Amino acid sequence: MSYSEHDAWNQRYRRGSHQSIEPDPFLVQAFEQYIEPEFPDGGTALDVAGGVGRHAIWLARRNWEVTLVDISEVGLEHAKKNAGRLASRINFVPADLDRFSLDPVAYDLILVFFYLERSLFPRLVRALKPGGLLIYKAYTIDQMNLPGGPSHPLHLVKHNELLRAFKRLRVLHYRETFRDRGLAEFLGRK
Numbered sequence: 211m212s213y214s215e216h217d218a219w220n221q222r223y224r225r226g227s228h229q230s231i232e233p234d235p236f237l238v239q240a241f242e243q244y245i246e247p248e249f250p251d252g253g254t255a256l257d258v259a260g261g262v263g264r265h266a267i268w269l270a271r272r273n274w275e276v277t278l279v280d281i282s283e284v285g286l287e288h289a290k291k292n293a294g295r296l297a298s299r300i301n302f303v304p305a306d307l308d309r310f311s312l313d314p315v316a317y318d319l320i321l322v323f324f325y326l327e328r329s330l331f332p333r334l335v336r337a338l339k340p341g342g343l344l345i346y347k348a349y350t351i352d353q354m355n356l357p358g359g360p361s362h363p364l365h366l367v368k369h370n371e372l373l374r375a376f377k378r379l380r381v382l383h384y385r386e387t388f389r390d391r392g393l394a395e396f397l398g399r400k
Contacts, residue, residue: 219282253318259325263289352392
């Protein structure tokens with residue numbers, strides 16, 4: 211049996227990697243400026259490769275029903291524990307996103323933070339409800355010249371790649387940075 215991504219992530223979570231439950235500042239900013247005004251009473255959200263649940267829990271605390279999908283059962287066990295009483299607002303789904311069936315027109319909000327699977331891009335757009343929002347944050351190719359983070363081109367978006375990938379969405383926010391880390395932040399509405 212070969213060592214898979216599934217095994218690798220289970221091992222990382224067992225060793226205590228990726229344990230933060232603090233939301234990414236981009237989610238907090240996007241929530242205040244775009245998500246809350248559009249969905250003041252919450253809605254349905256998908257947290258792609260959500261790991262220990264930092265974003266799913268943060269949204270559940272704000273009245274969102276969240277589906278958290280991750281390849282690692284160990285990560286999802288941590289997420290359930292981290293969620294505590296909020297676990298009832300989160301659907302924890304152990305799945306390889308390459309094979310995960312995304313229902314069309316199912317979500318008001320989809321979050322993707324630091325997970326890159328290009329074949330997923332069109333499926334994410336189809337899974338959004340009309341008026342739904344997609345938040346995507348990923349490392350860019352600039353990260354190859356900076357310390358830390360991934361350095362293999364398969365795990366890095368090219369300049370403006372997210373703009374091209376999600377051209378069917380109305381861009382509400384887009385930014386690339388390269389000072390300390392090469393990052394792209396995208397927020398679009400269907």
